[in-house]
Amino acid sequence: MAVLTGSCRFGLWHVHVAWQDDLVYRVRFARTGLEGPVPEEILLYCAGRRADLSSLRSVATGGGSTFAAIYRAVRDIPSGETATYGDIAQRVGTAPRAVGSAMAKNPTPIVVPCHRVVAKTGIGGFTPDPAIKEALLAMERREKGRS
Incomplete structure (x- = not known):
């Protein structure tokens, strides 16, 4: 197919x-x-x-690379919730910058919900526009509030 x-x-x-x-x-x-x-x-x-x-x-979660481990940890963040780059780094045993690099290279946003990973002091980045990240999080929080 x-x-x-x-x-x-x-x-x-x-x-x-x-x-x-x-x-x-x-x-x-x-x-x-x-x-x-x-x-x-x-x-x-x-x-x-x-x-x-x-x-x-997601094609991104297979294998034993650090990025694949990061993507698997990000998939565990519940809808409507967030974790910091540092939180994910601690779970995987790497540095927050590695998490940021993995999020920037994520080939399957939404499936690997990188919009749920935020900076310690703010929303963090998102390609092509951080406003998408904010809209995705707001939508998830509304949906979570309805359940």
């Missing part, structure tokens, strides 16, 4: 997804849409509805 690509909306952004079955290869935010299907759980999530993203796998 071929890798599928498509996009859905999240606010003013389009969320592009490359995936096959339950394995997600790439997620990125763009200003323009992309024709094609998107996994149902990502569609639900981007619409602000209850979604079980743990049913999706």
Whole structure:
């Protein structure tokens, strides 16, 4: 089976997804849409509805590298909650800067919810726009408050 690509909306952004079955290869935010299907759980999530993203796998979490361990730890952060770069570094046994580097290189945001990793003194960065990070966290907190 071929890798599928498509996009859905999240606010003013389009969320592009490359995936096959339950394995997600790439997620990125763009200003323009992309024709094609998107996994149902990502569609639900981007619409602000209850979604079980743990049913999706990420290419980033496989193997024994430090980045893979960081991505697995980030997947454990519950929806609507945050952890600092230092918290994740302590769990994995690395430095906060390594966590920041892994988050900047995360190929599958949302599936590996790097928006839930924040700086000790503020929101931290997010590509392509930190406002997306704030909107994702706000959406998750609203959804969590409804449950």
